[in-house]
Amino acid sequence: MKVQNPDGEWKNYPPSFSDEDKSMLQSFVEEHADVCCMRELTPLTPHDTICIRHDVDYSLEHAIKFARWENDRGIHSTYFVLHTAWYYRDRIKLYGQMSLLQNYGHEVGIHLDSVNESAIDNHPHYDAAAILLKAKLAELRSAGFDIVGSAAHGGIYTDLELFENRFTLDDFGLQYEAYDLQHKLNVNYISDNRGKWRAPLVKEETWIHLRWVQLQRLLTRHLRDKHI
Numbered sequence: 001m002k003v004q005n006p007d008g009e010w011k012n013y014p015p016s017f018s019d020e021d022k023s024m025l026q027s028f029v030e031e032h033a034d035v036c037c038m039r040e041l042t043p044l045t046p047h048d049t050i051c052i053r054h055d056v057d058y059s060l061e062h063a064i065k066f067a068r069w070e071n072d073r074g075i076h077s078t079y080f081v082l083h084t085a086w087y088y089r090d091r092i093k094l095y096g097q098m099s100l101l102q103n104y105g106h107e108v109g110i111h112l113d114s115v116n117e118s119a120i121d122n123h124p125h126y127d128a129a130a131i132l133l134k135a136k137l138a139e140l141r142s143a144g145f146d147i148v149g150s151a152a153h154g155g156i157y158t159d160l161e162l163f164e165n166r167f168t169l170d171d172f173g174l175q176y177e178a179y180d181l182q183h184k185l186n187v188n189y190i191s192d193n194r195g196k197w198r199a200p201l202v203k204e205e206t207w208i209h210l211r212w213v214q215l216q217r218l219l220t221r222h223l224r225d226k227h228i
Ligand SMILES: [Zn+2]
Pocket: 055, 056, 057, 082, 111, 152, 153, 154
């Protein structure tokens, strides 16, 4: 499906999850004792918990449809909104949509792109990126959204670079960064990418699109190896 953004540019919209994908997700979730948002995770969270992350790169409306589908089935996940996406420009609409996600029982975090946003001639300016990010977070928080988690977006640079040397999560009032957290988890953690699931904890298949059967087998093996 093609969508037109407010600049009048057409872009290819990534494929959606099929009905088969969705029913597989439902049965995968049902095999677990619990499903929880990322902010709820602690080192004591049981390993038969599943945690689902969505980076909303393109369409918040599409994300809301999926969020409603998840909520109808008792699935609560974490949606990261991208502050450089075209849907982010209309704040009134954005806040309404973010509230809807929360009303469906999901967590909303921020999908970080401030290093790319503040780069000049492809040269990163980390201090400028930090100022920009703090302003974005302050704006969301003053609108009533308690944002505690981030997930870095891709690009020439990633905002993970912000946390490598110069800044800490505390500087931004954040509790976790998803890419950092995923290495500390003992739970099944999956992340969606353009209608496919990724299982970043699975080392040998990291960031390769997985079919469901493979995903389930590999995640189970990962947890078994980790806990025995
Ligand atoms: Zn992204």
